[in-house]
Amino acid sequence: MKSNRATQEPRWVRYTLLTVGLGFLLLFLGLPLVAVFVEALAQGVPLYVEALKEPETRSAIWLTVAIALAVLPFNVVFGVAAAWAIAKFEFKGKSLLITLIDLPFAVSPVVAGLVFILLFGAQGTFGAWLAEHDIKIIFAVPGMILATLFITFPFIARELIPLMQSQGKDEEEAAVSLGASGWQMFRRVTLPNIKWGLLYGVILSNARAMGEFGAVSVVSGHIRGETNTLPLHVEILYNEYNAIGAFAAASILALLALVTLVAKTIVEWRMKKETEMLNTVLAPEKT
Amino acid sequence: MPAKIHRVLPGFGLALGYTLVYLSLLILLPLGGMVLKASELGFAQIIDIATGERALAAFRVTFGASFLAAAVNAFFGLIVAWILVRYPFPGKRFVDALVDLPFALPTAVAGITLATLYAGNGWLGQHLEPLGIKVAYTPLGIVVALTFITLPFVVRTLQPVIEDIEIEVEEAAASLGASRWQTFVKVIFPAIFPALLTGFALAFARAVGEYGSVIFIAGNLPLISEITPLLIISKLEQYDVLGATALAVVMLALSFLLLLSVNVLQWWTANRHKNNEPLEVAAAKASGATA
Numbered sequence: 001m002k003s004n005r006a007t008q009e010p011r012w013v014r015y016t017l018l019t020v021g022l023g024f025l026l027l028f029l030g031l032p033l034v035a036v037f038v039e040a041l042a043q044g045v046p047l048y049v050e051a052l053k054e055p056e057t058r059s060a061i062w063l064t065v066a067i068a069l070a071v072l073p074f075n076v077v078f079g080v081a082a083a084w085a086i087a088k089f090e091f092k093g094k095s096l097l098i099t100l101i102d103l104p105f106a107v108s109p110v111v112a113g114l115v116f117i118l119l120f121g122a123q124g125t126f127g128a129w130l131a132e133h134d135i136k137i138i139f140a141v142p143g144m145i146l147a148t149l150f151i152t153f154p155f156i157a158r159e160l161i162p163l164m165q166s167q168g169k170d171e172e173e174a175a176v177s178l179g180a181s182g183w184q185m186f187r188r189v190t191l192p193n194i195k196w197g198l199l200y201g202v203i204l205s206n207a208r209a210m211g212e213f214g215a216v217s218v219v220s221g222h223i224r225g226e227t228n229t230l231p232l233h234v235e236i237l238y239n240e241y242n243a244i245g246a247f248a249a250a251s252i253l254a255l256l257a258l259v260t261l262v263a264k265t266i267v268e269w270r271m272k273k274e275t276e277m278l279n280t281v282l283a284p285e286k287t
Numbered sequence: 288m289p290a291k292i293h294r295v296l297p298g299f300g301l302a303l304g305y306t307l308v309y310l311s312l313l314i315l316l317p318l319g320g321m322v323l324k325a326s327e328l329g330f331a332q333i334i335d336i337a338t339g340e341r342a343l344a345a346f347r348v349t350f351g352a353s354f355l356a357a358a359v360n361a362f363f364g365l366i367v368a369w370i371l372v373r374y375p376f377p378g379k380r381f382v383d384a385l386v387d388l389p390f391a392l393p394t395a396v397a398g399i400t401l402a403t404l405y406a407g408n409g410w411l412g413q414h415l416e417p418l419g420i421k422v423a424y425t426p427l428g429i430v431v432a433l434t435f436i437t438l439p440f441v442v443r444t445l446q447p448v449i450e451d452i453e454i455e456v457e458e459a460a461a462s463l464g465a466s467r468w469q470t471f472v473k474v475i476f477p478a479i480f481p482a483l484l485t486g487f488a489l490a491f492a493r494a495v496g497e498y499g500s501v502i503f504i505a506g507n508l509p510l511i512s513e514i515t516p517l518l519i520i521s522k523l524e525q526y527d528v529l530g531a532t533a534l535a536v537v538m539l540a541l542s543f544l545l546l547l548s549v550n551v552l553q554w555w556t557a558n559r560h561k562n563n564e565p566l567e568v569a570a571a572k573a574s575g576a577t578a
Contacts, residue, residue, distance in 0.1 A: 007457040009467055018374060021366040022382070028435055029388050032400045035410065039403060078309050085302040089294065099550065100310055106546040108496030110516035111535045114523065115317035118324050123528060125320055149313055173295050182297035204390075211393025213499030218520060231395040231499070238399045238503065250396040257391035264391075265384045 036254045040247035051248035059225050060233035061252065067141070067229065068209040071148050075205050076198070079156025084190075086157075087164030088172070098161070101154050112150045113218025116143055139221030144229070147215040152208050156201030163197040196271045203267065207260040211253060318539070325536040328529055336533040344510040345518045348426060352514070353494035356433035361487045364441025365479075371442070372449040389438050394499030401432055402504040424506030429514065432501045433494040440493065441486035448482040448556075481556040488552055492545040496538070
């Protein structure tokens with residue numbers, strides 16, 4: 001880094017800004033993160049382990065994982081399909097479509113749950129028909145999957161669209177003109193190009209899917225051992241003044257968040273490295 | 288009619304068709320159903336419900352707390368983004384990664400942790416309450432929770448823009464006799480202002496809809512510390528589906544307006560960027576020549 005008096009703040013300003021900025025982060029990010037684990041271990045390790053062994057906590061963990069796994073393939077297929085259409089082709093209404101994909105970011109999770117109650121709930125549009133055929137969607141796992149899909153579908157698409165736009169379509173066009181089938185082109189050219197971006201989107205959408213609270217809470221009905229995901233279980237334990245149990249369950253989710261941050265940082269680093277490599281390879285051609 | 292363009296790449300019809308069908312089933316049908324349900328009430332009655340005493344108080348709390356949280360983040364986010372881009376300090380990469388914590392940490396975890404920290408016997412609450420500052424179970428608690436949840440937005444929108452500022456422009460300002468403060472106010476701040484506003488709007492939009500983290504720390508007293516998403520849920524639990532729907536539709540309309548303004552802001556930012564392009568190109572050439 002070059003130090004230049006003219007373009008640097010005086011020393012006391014630099015130190016003040018560093019203190020204020022880092023102090024703010026410590027107060028709002030560092031302290032809560034530490035507190036989760038301290039509270040979970042407040043009564044010692046044995047009680048912590050005991051709390052995690054509770055059958056209801058374990059079934060909540062499993063349901064959380066199961067919903068995340070159920071949602072994943074839908075989000076991957078949608079993300080790739082939407083990004084392929086938007087990044088590689090021109091068509092009318094494209095910006096409207098992009099806005100539509102952004103929509104869940106602006107809709108309250110509570111509203112995202114409510115819309116499915118209005119469709120599939122007892123008094124909902126399809127409520128009577130579903131009851132007749134004995135199909136349960138609301139206050140059952142299918143409704144929770146739908147609400148999670150609603151909340152998480154944009155993540156992968158939002159990651160892939162700019163990436164695929166920046167890569168252009170020359171490589172794919174070359175593959176097709178050399179006689180590759182659509183599937184061969186996708187598998188050998190597109191997929192290797194987007195794999196880090198795709199992984200990045202998967203990490204983000206998975207974190208949201210496992211942590212989602214509001215939307216899932218509205219449609220779950222909170223049936224213990226059946227429709228309780230881990231975040232919902234945290235709420236129940238906390239409201240029962242079972243602080244150890246609540247924070248033990250919360251610590252699992254906090255660990256998941258830390259794993260997410262590490263994975264995200266590694267993928268970001270890989271993507272940066274790959275673009276740099278590409279740039280050094282392409283640089284001599286350009287001059 | 289223009290001639291049909293021959294597309295070299297395959298899969299356009301399939302990809303777009305799948306995207307549209309999927310979006311229609313998952314997003315448009317449910318949202319349309321909700322608007323249809325609300326239309327049973329009629330416009331006048333929706334307004335009536337949304338301007339009832341309790342609903343109005345909830346909107347005031349929700350939007351007021353969201354505005355304050357976004358403002359807090361705009362101020363501190365600018366400082367955080369600035370030190371992350373410009374100043375070297377130990378553990379910087381760790382701090383940089385940690386900024387995304389609120390995106391990764393489930394909101395319920397944030398809610399119970401903040402409530403415990405700021406409660407009367409909590410790490411922070413026990414020092415604040417003797418000073419007469421009650422945070423947990425008051426509207427101030429809502430602001431704290433929303434500040435945590437929306438912390439990354441301003442930092443992450445500002446970082447790339449600050450990185451893009453050319454040092455040459457600052458050098459020019461300095462060589463023309465500007466003090467560092469003048470350079471910041473007249474050169475740097477105007478360049479990053481659109482991004483700051485975008486980050487503020489994104490944080491505000493996210494905060495308005497937030498539910499999970501807030502309910503644990505808010506106290507949830509009607510008229511005082513009850514947010515609109517919670518009011519929707521309590522109406523739903525009292526089987527007042529129409530009332531819940533009316534509030535949800537009003538929230539949805541407001542979210543649309545926010546999303547629209549964010550898009551306009553981003554377009555504005557992109558356009559400003561475009562205008563700067565010749566300068567950037569010149570600077571790149573200059574630095575390339577000296578390298």
